[in-house]
Each structure stands twice: as structure tokens, then as C-alpha cells.
Amino acid sequence: MRLLFATSEIFPIIKTGGLADVSGALPTALFATGLDIQIVLPAYRGILATCESPHLLGSLQVFHDIRCDIYQTTLPGTQIPLLLIDYPELYDREGGPYHHPQYGEWQDNALRFGVLSKVAALLAMPNDLQVWQPDVIHCNDWQTGLTPYYLRQMGSKTRSVFSIHNLAFQGNFHADWRHRLTLDEQDFKSEGYEFFGHVSFMKAGLYYADALSTVSPTYAKEIQTEQFGFGFQGLLRYRSADLTGILNGIDTHVWDPATDAYLPVHYSVKKMRCKKEVKHALQTELGLALNADAPLLGVVSRLTHQKGLDMLATIAHQLLDNGCQLAVLGSGEPALEQQYQTLMQLYPGQVSVTIGYNEPLSHRIMAGTDIFVMPSRFEPCGLNQMYGLRYGTIPVVANTGGLADSVHGGVLNAEGKVPAKMTGFVMPYHNPWTLLVTLRQAIAIFANSGQWLQLQKQAMRQDVSWETRAKHYQKLYETLFPGG
Incomplete structure (x- = not known):
């Protein structure tokens, strides 16, 4: 089977969030199973210069006034062909893939990701670039949502899978964009790509793809409800089959405490004492008091309402007054950033706040903290809680989406032992006081080194690798063909 994986970001080349991690790891796992895979990605600023030996395959006429060069290289660290869409007017810019340096969205994002969507579809048609054509295109989030539509528009026999990584980000644009993107007028309706009078990339993916997937079983159920459906719950219930x-x-090769190049000391489930040395080094790096017995809480996240970190800010004083420490890395809503920076000023030596994105520090926080706090109000999947499991940094999470699917909560049994399946702590309700109670439960077990070590080992033994998940995707692709 030939698979084209279409994405707007991919680790280690360009990353803003979990989509990049998935886009780097899932194709790698699928390639290891024998699938014939290529990946397509926009050539953002600097990518062609940093990739290994990119060579020009040719060009594609995407729209009447846009012809893009297509370069081929390989995904770093793999043999997977990576196709880069070179059109400097759209992609060679300062800032991120979606936002200009002042954080506002690029005003022509509809065209920028319309081109990505159309190029992915054109690669499924006979072209002068290569003989290779995909049997399946795996589209990811709204940025590739028009690809299934273009496949139908052009009469391609290639099948499509559309993956929802976060339904809250939808790619809705003014209706006039339908002309620039060469979308057929008769399809601008509720049984098409129209969504409340807008052109919706997300709606196109949900409506026209042959199969839909999302990033956790619980989230697949949640998005069919009014609370989590963001207006698409009716369509998703219609397409539930x-x-x-x-x-x-x-x-698990990048995120491995036994080999992680960003850590000062390595450890494993059989060598847990070295995790304390990583904590000591992190405390030193962040200017925290060198106290091995202080519960060190970690946060690596976008600082937003969705992530529930306003709840943590609300109760932080009660935790800090009782001797906890807090290490925060992230950026987001200015008011929330300011709340955490104020905490750092009020609790010198107890709170460290780093605003921005720092991949090496994220690894050290994941390894050097004791408890990872992730109280998201909704979370399609989440990866950080799995990093926490992998590193023996026990996650405290909300009961939603992939958090509920990946972290198994529990309480000590009558003999005071940790239940065999327990790997973390799950908040039953979304409010600050439930978070406080749940964190206190975790801190109480942390105080008992034997119980805590058992919990850490159980967490670290969980299978969080892509190998098992990749087999599920293989089966999904196979269902798209007769006899599959």
C-alpha cells in the first residue's frame, strides 16, 4: 500500500504542538511495518536550507496563477521521502506556520493551506514529478481538510482519511475564498464545505473524506456531543460509522530517560535513583531551592483556558504555602502568563516560569519534576501525560479525551498498596478545588517513597509507543478497499 501523509508541521523540522510530534512519529512507525510512505509539507522559511540534499522533482500548476516547485528530501533520521512545497510568496516568512511574529493569524491562511491541500490531491493524479501515486492520503487537521474535496472534484480513485487532532481549530474563512480556491459553487451548502456562511476546511474534511479518525477513543465519543462538537456534532453523529x-x-526513541541527550543523567525503571539527580540539576538550573523532599510540580503547555491552567493558578498559593515547588514552561494568554510570572515573584526559590518554547528544557522538566499537572478542560489526546508516564513523572489529569484513555487513576487499597493498574491521578470534575484535592492525594503518596516508587514503575511500564497504534491505522487504511 502506498500512503501519502499530508501535514502542516512535523517534528523535528517545524513544530508548534502535538500535531508535529504525531506527524513525525506515526509515519516512522508505519514505514517500519513496510508501508510505502511519502510525506508532503510546505517549505517554510529555512527548511530547504536545513534539509539534507533536497532535489527538485519539478513543479505543479496548483491554481491558474500559482505554480509550485516540489523538492524531495528525507525526513531527518529516516529514509521516508519528504516532499516540500516551495512557493516563497506564501511560505518564506518570519514567524510561525500559522501566525506572524505579532501572534495574529496570517490573513491569507486560506490560500496557504489551500495550496497544501491541492498539492496533496494533485500528487494522487498522474503528474510529471514521479510515477509513484498514493492509494491513500492521510490528511491531518483543518490545514489539509480540502484535500478530500479536491480528490472528488478531480475524480481521483485515491482514498482519503481525515484525522481530527483538535476540533476547536477549524479553518473557517470568508465565503469569497471559494472562488480563489476553485471550489465548486454548487458545493457551497450544508451538504458540502459550507459552515455558517463560511468556507470551512474542517467541514470539507469531515464531509468528503472516506474515513475519519481522531486521536483517542474517548474524544471520538465526546465530539459527537454539543459540549465538544463545536458545531460539527450533528455531522459527526451522521458519520459515526x-x-x-x-x-x-x-x-519512545526521542522520549527515553535512558538515552535522552537533553538530560544531565540518565535513568530507567531499573535505575530510578538517578532521577533524583535529574531533579537536583533541574532545581539548580531553574533557581529553585535544592530540596529533594519538596514535591516539584511540572507544567509544559500552552497557557490557555482550554488547558485548565487558570485552575492551577487559582490554587497555587495553597500548594506553595505547603512547601511545593512549581516549574512552568509555555506561552499563551497574556493574563495567564502574567499570573504565573507574579507567582514566581511572590515565591522566589519555589516557582520558575519560562515563557516561550524550549525543547531541551521541556525534556528536563518532564524528567526532573515529580508530578506533571495537566487539568485540561478538553484534550483530544495529549502527549505530555504520556511523556510523564514514560519518565516516571506522575501525571495529574482531567477526565477527558485522551487523558482519560491513557492515565489510569486509583486510590490506595486497604493494605495501603498502590493498585496494580494505577499510573496517575484523574480529576473527576473540572474545577480548581477538585484539582487541589487530587494534587493533595498525589502529594500524600509522594511522601511515602515506597508507594511512590511503585507508582512510578507502573507508569513507566505502560506501552505508550506508536508500534501498536500504527497497526490500528494500517487496519483503518485496509478497510477503505474491497475485502479490507
Whole structure:
């Protein structure tokens, strides 16, 4: 089977969030099973210069006034062909893939990702670039949502899978964009790509793809409800037979405390004492008091309402007044950033806040903290809680989406022992006081080194790899063909 994986970001080349991690790890796991895979990605600023030996395959006429060069290289660290869409006017810019440096969205994002969607579809048609054509195109989030539509428009026999990584980000644009994107007028309706008078990339993917997937079984159920459906719950219920929830995995080669190049000391489930040395080094790096017995809480996240970190800010004083420490890495809503920076000023030596994105520090926080806090109000899958499991940094999470699917809560049994399947702590309700109670439960077990070590080992033994998940995707692709 030949698979084209279409994405707007991919680790280690360009990353803003979990989509990049999935886009780097899932194709790698699928390639290892023998699938014939190529990946297509926009050539954002600097990518062609940093990739290994990119060579020009040729060009594609995408729209009447846009012809893009297509370069081929390989995904770093793999042999997977990576196709880069070179059109400097759209992609060679300062800032991120979606936002200009002042954080506002690029005003022509409809065209930028319309080109990505159309190029992916054109690669499924006979072209002068290569003989290779995909049997399946795996589209990811709204940025590739028009690809299934273009496949139908052009009469391609290639099948499509559309993966929802976060339904809250939809790619809705002014109706006039339908002309620039060469979308057929008769399809601008509720049984098409129209969504409340807008051109919707997400709606196109949900409506026209042959199969739908999302990143956890619980989230697949949640998005069919009014609370989590963001207006698409009716369509998703209509297509429920085509919707599959497959829990994400993580790249266990990149995220491995026994080999992680970003850590000062390595450790494993059989060598846990060295984790304390990593904590000591992190405390030193962040200017925290060198106290091995202080519960060190970690946060690596977008600082937003969705992530529930306003709840943590609300109760932080009660935790800090009782001797906890807190290490925060992330950026987001200015008011929330300011709340955490104020905490750092009020609790010197107890709170460290780093605003921005720092991949090496994210690894050290994941390894050097004791408890990872992730109280998201909704979370399609989440990867950080799995990094926490992998590193023996016990996650405290909300009971939603992939958090509920990947972290198994529990309480000590009558003999004071940790239940065999327990790997973390799950909040039953979304409010600050439930978070406080749940964190206190975790801190109480942390105080008992024997119980805590048992919990850490159980967490680290969980299978969070992509190998198992990749097999589920293989089966999904196979269902798209007769006899599959």
C-alpha cells in the first residue's frame, strides 16, 4: 500500500504542538511495518536550507496563477521521502506556520493551506514529478481538510482519511475564498464545505473524506456531543460509522530517560535513583531551592483556558504555602502568563516560569519534576501525560479525551498498596478545588517513597509507543478497499 501523509508541521523540522510530534512519529512507525510512505509539507522559511540534499522533482500548476516547485528530501533520521512545497510568496516568512511574529493569524491562511491541500490531491493524479501515486492520503487537521474535496472534484480513485487532532481549530474563512480556491459553487451548502456562511476546511474534511479518525477513543465519543462538537456534532453523529478513535503514541526513541541527550543523567525503571539527580540539576538550573523532599510540580503547555491552567493558578498559593515547588514552561494568554510570572515573584526559590518554547528544557522538566499537572478542560489526546508516564513523572489529569484513555487513576487499597493498574491521578470534575484535592492525594503518596516508587514503575511500564497504534491505522487504511 502506498500512503501519502499530508501535514502542516512535523517534528523535528517545524513544530508548534502535538500535531508535529504525531506527524513525525506515526509515519516512522508505519514505514517500519513496510508501508510505502511519502510525506508532503510546505517549505517554510529555512527548511530547504536545513534539509539534507533536497532535489527538485519539478513543479505543479496548483491554481491558474500559482505554480509550485516540489523538492524531495528525507525526513531527518529516516529514509521516508519528504516532499516540500516551495512557493516563497506564501511560505518564506518570519514567524510561525500559522501566525506572524505579532501572534495574529496570517490573513491569507486560506490560500496557504489551500495550496497544501491541492498539492496533496494533485500528487494522487498522474503528474510529471514521479510515477509513484498514493492509494491513500492521510490528511491531518483543518490545514489539509480540502484535500478530500479536491480528490472528488478531480475524480481521483485515491482514498482519503481525515484525522481530527483538535476540533476547536477549524479553518473557517470568508465565503469569497471559494472562488480563489476553485471550489465548486454548487458545493457551497450544508451538504458540502459550507459552515455558517463560511468556507470551512474542517467541514470539507469531515464531509468528503472516506474515513475519519481522531486521536483517542474517548474524544471520538465526546465530539459527537454539543459540549465538544463545536458545531460539527450533528455531522459527526451522521458519520459515526466512519469515525474511529485511535489513541496517539509517542516516539519512545526521542522520549527515553535512558538515552535522552537533553538530560544531565540518565535513568530507567531499573535505575530510578538517578532521577533524583535529574531533579537536583533541574532545581539548580531553574533557581529553585535544592530540596529533594519538596514535591516539584511540572507544567509544559500552552497557557490557555482550554488547558485548565487558570485552575492551577487559582490554587497555587495553597500548594506553595505547603512547601511545593512549581516549574512552568509555555506561552499563551497574556493574563495567564502574567499570573504565573507574579507567582514566581511572590515565591522566589519555589516557582520558575519560562515563557516561550524550549525543547531541551521541556525534556528536563518532564524528567526532573515529580508530578506533571495537566487539568485540561478538553484534550483530544495529549502527549505530555504520556511523556510523564514514560519518565516516571506522575501525571495529574482531567477526565477527558485522551487523558482519560491513557492515565489510569486509583486510590490506595486497604493494605495501603498502590493498585496494580494505577499510573496517575484523574480529576473527576473540572474545577480548581477538585484539582487541589487530587494534587493533595498525589502529594500524600509522594511522601511515602515506597508507594511512590511503585507508582512510578507502573507508569513507566505502560506501552505508550506508536508500534501498536500504527497497526490500528494500517487496519483503518485496509478497510477503505474491497475485502479490507
